[in-house]
Amino acid sequence: MDYDVVIVGASISGLLTAHYLLKKDLKVLLIDLKSSKRLGESVSGNIIHDETVVFIKEAFGIRIPKIVIEHDISTVHIRQFEGKDIEINSKNYVVNKNYLLAYLLGKALNHENFEFLERHIVMGLVEEDKQFTAIRVQNMNSGAKLVIKAKVFVDASGPTAVLRKSIPENRFVNNEIEDFDRAVVYEEVLQLEKEFNSTVIAFDPSKIKGGHLWIIPKKDNLVSFGVGIPGMPTDIKKIFNDYKRRIPEFANSELKSSSTGIVPHRRPLNSFIFKNVVIIGGAGCQVNPLITCYMDYGIRGAFYAAKNIAISVKKEIINTETLWDYNSEYMKDIGGESAIFESIRDFFTSLSSEEFNFILEKKIVPPSLIEKLEKGIRKRDIFFNSAGLLLKPGLIHKFVRLVNYSNSMKKLYNEYPDYGGFLQWKNKLQNQIIKVRQSFLV
Ligand SMILES: Cc1cc2nc3c(=O)[nH]c(=O)nc-3n(C[C@H](O)[C@H](O)[C@H](O)COP(=O)(O)OP(=O)(O)OC[C@H]3O[C@@H](n4cnc5c(N)ncnc54)[C@H](O)[C@@H]3O)c2cc1C
Numbered sequence: 096m097d098y099d100v101v102i103v104g105a106s107i108s109g110l111l112t113a114h115y116l117l118k119k120d121l122k123v124l125l126i127d128l129k130s131s132k133r134l135g136e137s138v139s140g141n142i143i144h145d146e147t148v149v150f151i152k153e154a155f156g157i158r159i160p161k162i163v164i165e166h167d168i169s170t171v172h173i174r175q176f177e178g179k180d181i182e183i184n185s186k187n188y189v190v191n192k193n194y195l196l197a198y199l200l201g202k203a204l205n206h207e208n209f210e211f212l213e214r215h216i217v218m219g220l221v222e223e224d225k226q227f228t229a230i231r232v233q234n235m236n237s238g239a240k241l242v243i244k245a246k247v248f249v250d251a252s253g254p255t256a257v258l259r260k261s262i263p264e265n266r267f268v269n270n271e272i273e274d275f276d277r278a279v280v281y282e283e284v285l286q287l288e289k290e291f292n293s294t295v296i297a298f299d300p301s302k303i304k305g306g307h308l309w310i311i312p313k314k315d316n317l318v319s320f321g322v323g324i325p326g327m328p329t330d331i332k333k334i335f336n337d338y339k340r341r342i343p344e345f346a347n348s349e350l351k352s353s354s355t356g357i358v359p360h361r362r363p364l365n366s367f368i369f370k371n372v373v374i375i376g377g378a379g380c381q382v383n384p385l386i387t388c389y390m391d392y393g394i395r396g397a398f399y400a401a402k403n404i405a406i407s408v409k410k411e412i413i414n415t416e417t418l419w420d421y422n423s424e425y426m427k428d429i430g431g432e433s434a435i436f437e438s439i440r441d442f443f444t445s446l447s448s449e450e451f452n453f454i455l456e457k458k459i460v461p462p463s464l465i466e467k468l469e470k471g472i473r474k475r476d477i478f479f480n481s482a483g484l485l486l487k488p489g490l491i492h493k494f495v496r497l498v499n500y501s502n503s504m505k506k507l508y509n510e511y512p513d514y515g516g517f518l519q520w521k522n523k524l525q526n527q528i529i530k531v532r533q534s535f536l537v
Pocket of ligand 1: 103104105106107108109126127128129134135137139140141142143215216217218251252253254255256257280281282321323356358375376377378387388389390391393
């Protein structure tokens with residue numbers, strides 16, 4: 096066997112997984128199609144939560160160096176585009192992802208059990224006698240083809256999900272993501288004349304259903320301005336420019352760079368494991384479905400995955416069942432929260448601009464609503480929060496559906512089953528989702 100573990104994708108989830116496994120003395124190969132200098136170059140606001148920085152220290156023993164942090168964010172504005180605005184206190188950092196990944200890679204390269212293949216594209220899995228024994232890889236400089244063997248294969252390839260997509264149809268991992276559960280994102284980094292110091296997440300429910308816009312200040316008067324829209328809109332740049340034109344501070348801005356991508360925009364996959372293939376980060380839809388951020392969730396996924404891979408490799412029994420605790424631990428920690436964000440996404444999609452403005456004005460949407468939904472909410476809590484809501488029966492119905500949906504999703508994820516109960520759980524979840532989608536579409 097060439098390696099204990101091969102990881103495809105040298106971004107935040109893949110690199111942290113490698114670090115954990117190296118600490119457990121496993122032999123690890125990390126592969127990326129990018130060169131080491133270009134790791135981290137992708138569309139992303141690069142905001143990371145303070146709690147996640149603490150988590151990285153505790154779970155992986157890695158202290159994020161100050162040099163990778165561009166600046167702190169203590170408040171985030173949630174707003175209707177050109178409408179009401181509320182401020183949320185939340186401690187976050189904007190990181191320079193190139194520096195962060197270079198730091199993590201440099202640290203891993205000091206380890207004798209670690210190898211990194213840059214500019215190599217992974218094409219898929221090799222299956223022999225119903226077991227995954229290797230992956231097919233191509234050197235992007237020479238064109239040479241390789242077959243690399245390992246005990247475990249980790250898909251950390253982000254939305255590309257190259258290994259996930261090469262798993263044959265099975266009962267555990269679903270390969271295809273519906274259009275509505277993917278978002279097309281377009282981002283520009285703009286040089287402004289003056290500092291723009293508010294971090295803004297904006298929604299415009301009647302125009303971009305289920306989508307959002309963000310403005311994230313970076314250093315030296317640069318800002319990241321972007322839009323994410325579910326489905327497959329063909330005119331995203333036009334939509335983006337319509338919004339950009341309406342922001343006075345961007346009038347004389349200079350375009351520094353732009354990028355586009357398709358990202359998952361939903362609750363996590365139902366299972367991240369099939370035999371000896373383990374899926375983490377964006378490849379596993381470990382994302383916040385409301386705002387397409389997923390560094391925080393992918394980092395937790397990396398930890399639960401690496402922990403259980405290390406245990407299985409040491410025991411020398413590696414299969415869906417022995418790795419199953421990765422699924423359970425992730426779902427009980429994050430699954431319910433993600434599903435609640437998905438329910439809020441569907442709820443927002445069903446709102447008119449007037450209704451959205453109203454709930455911001457009455458402060459019944461973030462942070463109070465999200466906190467309440469996470470803790471478990473009673474319907475009457477909503478009415479205590481806002482007397483004005485009683486005058487809006489249509490909106491009350493939507494809120495009631497949201498509360499029912501999020502409570503039942505939270506319960507389902509708290510009851511995430513062991514290996515034997517998975518199919519029954521999956522059917523329950525599927526029925527629940529069909530009901531909810533239909534109810535919000537009414
Ligand atoms: C518009 C936008 C804004 C975002 N803003 C934020 C934010 O503010 N905060 C936040 O936490 N997150 C944000 N995210 C998400 C963030 O980008 C991800 O959390 C982060 O990149 C970690 O993802 P990952 O490790 O799963 O993989 P990715 O970062 O997607 O990286 C996957 C890696 O796999 C490599 N790869 C892909 N296919 C292959 C292949 N076939 N062979 C070899 N290598 C391959 C790629 O080159 C890449 O390096 C945003 C995402 C988008 C799209």
